[in-house]
Amino acid sequence: MRKVRVAVVGAGVVGLSTAVCIAEAIPQSDVTVLADRFTPDTTSDVAAGVLFADEFPDIPLEQQRRWFQRTFDHLLAIADSPEASPAGVFLCSGCQVFREVPDDGKPFWSDYVLGFRTMTDKELRRFPQYKFGQAYTTLTCECTAYLPWLQSRLVKAGGQMKHEKVTDLHQLGQRYDVIINCSGLGARDLVGDGEVYPVRGQILKVQAPWLKHFVRVSDGQTYIYPGMAGVTLGGTRQIGDWRLETDAEESEGIMERCCLLEPSLRGAVCQGVKVGLRPGRRNLRLEREMLHLQGHRVPVVHNYGHGGWGITLSWGTALDALQLVQQCLNEHPPPAKL
Amino acid sequence: MRVAIIGAGVIGLSTAQALLERHHSMGTSLTVEVYADCFTPLTTSDGAAGLWQPYLHDNGKTLETKWNKETFDYLLGFLSSPDSIRMGIFLQSGYNLCSERCPDPSFKDIVLGFRELTKRELELFPGYSFGWFNTALVIEGKHYLPWLTNWLKERGVRFFHRKINSFKELAESGVNVIINCTGVRAGELQPDPELMPGRGQIIKVNAPWLKHFILTHNFARGVYESPYIIPGSHLVTVGGVFQLGNWSEQSNSTDHKKIWDEACILEPSLKHATVVDHWTGLRPARKTVRLERETMQFGPMTCEVIHNYGHGGYGLTIHRGCALEVARLFGEILDQGARKAHSNL
Numbered sequence: 001m002r003k004v005r006v007a008v009v010g011a012g013v014v015g016l017s018t019a020v021c022i023a024e025a026i027p028q029s030d031v032t033v034l035a036d037r038f039t040p041d042t043t044s045d046v047a048a049g050v051l052f053a054d055e056f057p058d059i060p061l062e063q064q065r066r067w068f069q070r071t072f073d074h075l076l077a078i079a080d081s082p083e084a085s086p087a088g089v090f091l092c093s094g095c096q097v098f099r100e101v102p103d104d105g106k107p108f109w110s111d112y113v114l115g116f117r118t119m120t121d122k123e124l125r126r127f128p129q130y131k132f133g134q135a136y137t138t139l140t141c142e143c144t145a146y147l148p149w150l151q152s153r154l155v156k157a158g159g160q161m162k163h164e165k166v167t168d169l170h171q172l173g174q175r176y177d178v179i180i181n182c183s184g185l186g187a188r189d190l191v192g193d194g195e196v197y198p199v200r201g202q203i204l205k206v207q208a209p210w211l212k213h214f215v216r217v218s219d220g221q222t223y224i225y226p227g228m229a230g231v232t233l234g235g236t237r238q239i240g241d242w243r244l245e246t247d248a249e250e251s252e253g254i255m256e257r258c259c260l261l262e263p264s265l266r267g268a269v270c271q272g273v274k275v276g277l278r279p280g281r282r283n284l285r286l287e288r289e290m291l292h293l294q295g296h297r298v299p300v301v302h303n304y305g306h307g308g309w310g311i312t313l314s315w316g317t318a319l320d321a322l323q324l325v326q327q328c329l330n331e332h333p334p335p336a337k338l
Numbered sequence: 339m340r341v342a343i344i345g346a347g348v349i350g351l352s353t354a355q356a357l358l359e360r361h362h363s364m365g366t367s368l369t370v371e372v373y374a375d376c377f378t379p380l381t382t383s384d385g386a387a388g389l390w391q392p393y394l395h396d397n398g399k400t401l402e403t404k405w406n407k408e409t410f411d412y413l414l415g416f417l418s419s420p421d422s423i424r425m426g427i428f429l430q431s432g433y434n435l436c437s438e439r440c441p442d443p444s445f446k447d448i449v450l451g452f453r454e455l456t457k458r459e460l461e462l463f464p465g466y467s468f469g470w471f472n473t474a475l476v477i478e479g480k481h482y483l484p485w486l487t488n489w490l491k492e493r494g495v496r497f498f499h500r501k502i503n504s505f506k507e508l509a510e511s512g513v514n515v516i517i518n519c520t521g522v523r524a525g526e527l528q529p530d531p532e533l534m535p536g537r538g539q540i541i542k543v544n545a546p547w548l549k550h551f552i553l554t555h556n557f558a559r560g561v562y563e564s565p566y567i568i569p570g571s572h573l574v575t576v577g578g579v580f581q582l583g584n585w586s587e588q589s590n591s592t593d594h595k596k597i598w599d600e601a602c603i604l605e606p607s608l609k610h611a612t613v614v615d616h617w618t619g620l621r622p623a624r625k626t627v628r629l630e631r632e633t634m635q636f637g638p639m640t641c642e643v644i645h646n647y648g649h650g651g652y653g654l655t656i657h658r659g660c661a662l663e664v665a666r667l668f669g670e671i672l673d674q675g676a677r678k679a680h681s682n683l
Contacts, residue, residue: 080462084607090547093431093473114459115471123450123473126417135451137431137459137471210428210571212549213473228546264428266420 003030004334006325007176009166009190010304011035013044013143013311015182016150017318018303022180023157025322026329032176033154036165039147043184044310046203046276048225048232049141050092050214051075053109053309056283061108067316068109074315075139088145088228093137094214095119097130097261102218106134113138127261130217140214141311142227166190169300173293177334178325179300184279187304193285196305198277200241202250204233204258206268215261220308222257230271233258237308239280246273281305286317288324299328339368339672342508344527345519346374346497348383348479348657349646351486353517356661357668358493372490373508375501378483382521383653385619387540387568387575388482389430389551390475390655393561396444399626405659407448412658413475423571426481430569431473432551433459435466440557449474463604466554474551477654478571502527505634509641515671516643517664522622524647533648536623537584538562539593540577541601545611548574552604562621562651565600573614576601580651582623589616624648629660631667642671 006029008019015033023031039045053068055061078089091114110116119133127133151161166172169190172179181187188196208231216223225232233254251273259265284305291300303321306313341357343350354370361368378384390413392406416422417429433455434443446452450473460466487497502508505527508516520527522535548569556564562580569575579593594616602608624647632643644667646660 076462080606082606082609085545085547085610088547090549090607092549115453115456117451117453120451209546210423212428212430212569226549263418263420264423267423 002334003028004178004329005176006031006178006180007172008033008180008182009035010182010184010186011038011147011161012042012182012184013147013314014184014303014306014317015180016147016154017314018180018182018321019159020150020154020157021315021318021322022325023154023159026326031154031157031159033159033161034164034166035161036163038161038163039151040144042143042147043276043278044143044147046201046274047143047311048203048223048227048234049088049143049146049311050225051113051138051141051312052216053312054220055108058283065108065112067313067320069112070316070319071312071314072112072139075141079139083149085228086145087149088142090140090228091137092140092214092226093135094216095123095133095135096216096218097127098132098218099130101132110136129260140225140227143311145228169291170293173296173298176298178328179298180321180325181300181302182304184304184306184310185277187279187285187302191302195281197240197280198242199280199307200236200238200243200275200277201234201308202236202246202254202273202275204251204254204273205230205271206233206265207231207271208265208268210264211262217261222254222261224258224262224265231268233265242277244275244277246275278308279305279310280307284313284317286320286324288328297332299332301325301328339364339515340513341368341370341515341517341668342513343370343372343517343519344374344502345521345647346372346377346483347381347519347521348483348653349521349649349660350374350517350519351483351490352657352661353519353646353664354490354495355486356658356665357517358490358495360665361668361672370490370495371498372495373498373500373502375499377497377499378487379480381479381483382619382621383479383483385540385617386479386654387570387577388426388476388478388654389568390477391553392445392652392655393650394434394443394555395441402627402656403444405656405663406445406652408659408662409656410448410475413477424481425485426478426571428476428571429473430476430551431471433463433469433471433553435463435469435552435554437466437468437556439468443470446470446472476568476570479654481571505641505643506636509634509636509639513641515668516641518643518645519647521647521649522620524622524628524645530628533622533624533628534583535585536562536621536650537579537581537586537618538577538621538651539579539589539597539618540575540616541594541597541613542573542575542615542617543608543611543613545569545574545608547607548605554604565597565604567601567605574611576608580621585620587618587620589618621651622648622653623650627656627660629663631671644668
């Protein structure tokens, strides 16, 4: 039987994770990642990479929990190994603060991070404008290191990468037996999914190596995420905003809000400003369909729309995508070599 | 009133500060001088990682626990000030690991968010079956000491780079009160069989992905004789050894290997950390801190001495509480002097 030719469209954290899962689990696969942008130019590269998620409204909570848990466990194993620094994965502790006590209790992933608990009054004194907080230890996964690490892992498993802008899945119909669509925001054009929209995020990277904890305000608009080479200060969540250019006024706003949370930041040197467009969608799309491309029936697995939780759900959704691919291959194995 | 402080580590400098804060109303009638043969960045305080944490159990030394708490609360108060970075103070959370269950530590109600480690967390540290997680502070001597020095200089304190060989020499020069903050070498001024060096050796590495302190405790081996990893503002300190009675200030390759090998088992990611430096320091180890007054007679002259040394591996942890206590004892000296002057009328 000849190799199964798999195309993964998109080389962000979701595309590469999916590609690696497939290449490693299906030895007879020949996986190619196709993208117009590779690290360090993907959306994933802009993200601070702290594992955290909000709920998708219509996806069963059990499934979302599983995505979170599997990604967390996968990354925890890396953090607890010599691979931690080459892969850019490490434990980080910190808190999320709320102006009012939330009525929805604990987030769905509270059992999967480490040591999740409510903040004590003494801890809250650092945040006089906030009445409530949750403290825990989670993981940070920096894609500027993690994506190259995944790429190495893909190559070791026999996969490859190709610089190619895929504007239409029809381009791939003849060359591939299975297509995985991890095009993120690009799915809007690639498969005509009007439900995909950008959620613009601007961040600052500052030098503040004394900061060891993350702090996040519950509305997701203000956060401080210490990384390996700098601290990410955020942020913005502008729905429907396609601007890739940085905005000086927004930078000032971010700096001001973060300094209120963490006064020591006033001494921090700014290393840069970046913008990323989160691939927003009401619900993440993870499903398969059969398409007719250039006279071929080609199974397509969609894995996109992760919003601001791409890194957080990357491995878990990749494993589900793998399962869908395996189902496709079982139902329609590629023709044997004659 | 001339006060001479011997020693310019964290104890000497913070004591000078507390004296001035408490007795500034004396104005120019109080002169404070600091004498030392060693200043920042070469003191023991400069080399220490600076994690605020007392030994696990205080064995009844409730006064020391009180001083530790005063220091923690004092330092915590600076966090909301933009000065905190220049002072070298920042928060840090981390792990205390034990090979067996043991009683709660003396600092459990002092630090923030103290809790036992969960089973999943302990799985990250094979060989350790019990432990705690909490948020504490780091106070880096190499920033804190210059900040203190500045504070003192701004208030007219004079510094003398000179080794003091006897209390007598200072008394004879007209000093009324001597504060003895000479740390591990206090025995040179007055023999103290309870004071011994607790030699420590550390390795400084570049590992910016490490955000937590990890301290291990091996009750058979003793305090600090077990690996620890403490991230600093730039580099990560890896230790530890605690060799009682060893005066060598040279780094030793056997110790280096033991420290490194054990730390790499504890934290596998260290494999890719670059070693930047190493350092050896002598902790001024003593069963208890010596913090007390002593009146010395040199012929017709009386000189009041306040001893403040023997802080072991927790000088930075306890410094403020001790400094306040010295300031209180100094107040007693002033009162006695005033009463005596009064009674002489």
